[in-house]
Amino acid sequence: MTIEAKSLWRSHGGMQGVYTHVSEACACPMTFAVYVPPHAQGQKLPVLWYLSGLTCTHANVMEKGEYRQAAAEHGVIIVCPDTSPRGEGVADVPDDWKLGCGAGFYVDATQEPWSQHYRMYSYVTDELPAVIAASFPMADMSRQGVFGHSMGGHGALVAALRNPGRYRSCSAFAPIVHPATADWSRPALGAYLGPDEAAWRTWDAVALIEDGARLPELLVDQGSADGFLQDGLRPWLLAEACKAASIALTLRMQEGYDHSYYFISSFMAEHIAWHAERFRR
Template sequence: MSNTAVLEKLSSNRAFGGELAKYKFKSAALGGLDTNFNLFLPGKASGGNVPVLVYLAGLTCTEDNGAQKGSFLGPAAKEGIAILFPDTSPRGAGIPGEDDSWDFGTGAGFYINATKPEWSKHYNMRTHVLFELPQVLEAAGLPLDFKRQSIFGHSMGGHGALSLYLSSSKQYRSASAFAPISNPVNAPWGKKAFDGYLQGGSDEAREQYDSTELISKYKDTVHILVDYGTEDNFYKNGQLLPENFLKAARLAGFDEMQVRVREQEGYDHSYYFISTFGEDHIHFHANFLKA
């Protein structure tokens, strides 16, 4: 993966004594398309490289949703942690069917690498998040310490955070998720995405992209926090399946110190829910990022 991409700063806003900046670059992982991301740098960044927390947003979202509505920046500033907000998919690949539905294609990259030929040139969000963005940011000389990384996300992004954490050889120190698609091979959203992007469909996805399958075979220490709301309609209709993930984690021998799944009474799927527990998640990751 080339790390010679040139970053173009599109905007900058002062926030909580630090800076929230939007950048653009041509992404090799995404087939040469322009892609945007937001980066929050705390004020303490002037004192040396800071740890990085990656936030993956959900279906239909962009790099802006978490930055603007997650209530993450204040707590991250206090902890001296940077937050990286990637986009949720390539934009403008021009693939037939790319914009036909809200839960597949544009805004719905699912944080996987596509293997169907029509999608595989551009839809490589796994490579983009895991490798390309850290390389591009390091090459740009930004004050980030990618030896201290953690990851979190919401819904489709919660799926991405958990699956990348459990399949990426300790790249991240911890993972957390708000209302994640926890067992996507058994959820309508996951089946649609895997059947659309992957030549082997859900069978191909099990080994690398399904968090419930991954935790059941994981052999090392983990640090995972999951929150979901009891009034989340997507929980009620079987898209999220956090109980499957929790059961698999317990059967694999992970106790509540390693895998904590919290049912939040009365909360839904919205950013009101996320912003309520956002500070909890920042503090959770700070325990490991600053250790």
């Protein structure tokens, strides 16, 4: 579980770092970012996982998400993994931004050639948490939350629904809520998981809820001017599933906002405060 610090920056009294390690789950080197807020010697801090969207790396939210001031204020560690394996020998489709590198969809692929490296679910829910626990002694792994954007919002919802009790909180920005039926995610699920669509249901938030998975509550922000709203995101499907399952969903339609980090950064501090409140319970 040895990690190498590639970059360290002082920010808002804490430390923003970028690290690499060799991943067993993904069978390649992986890069991730961690912000550790200012804290007293020996103090334990909750951990909030941010899962990024299609085409992104760890760097997008780190550079444009504007999370450090709120994380420092609330005393929350922010961990930002990459969105897929990368590097020599890793399968990719360079001319398709919805499949391959940058588009891991936070699933464990079962189909060749993807299954050798594309095990992002195991990476973000098992391997990287163990790395954080071993490498950051201030991290309180009994207080974890997860959130994300778009494909990463899908990943956050699925991780929380598949691991009841692990995360104290879950929220999302413009998540893909029903990827098994969305035009821009169906090809990836078919490539990674095979043609049997029944096998896709455990990687789909709406299907998981329909099949009995439960969470106490969810917070979702969605821009009304998002160009992917109608065909890819469709938050009303999550609302319908949560209502039927008596899951407390706060769905906020944000007028005039699109799918970009201008949208995410506008509501980032509110999400971190929301998670921090639940860490204190």
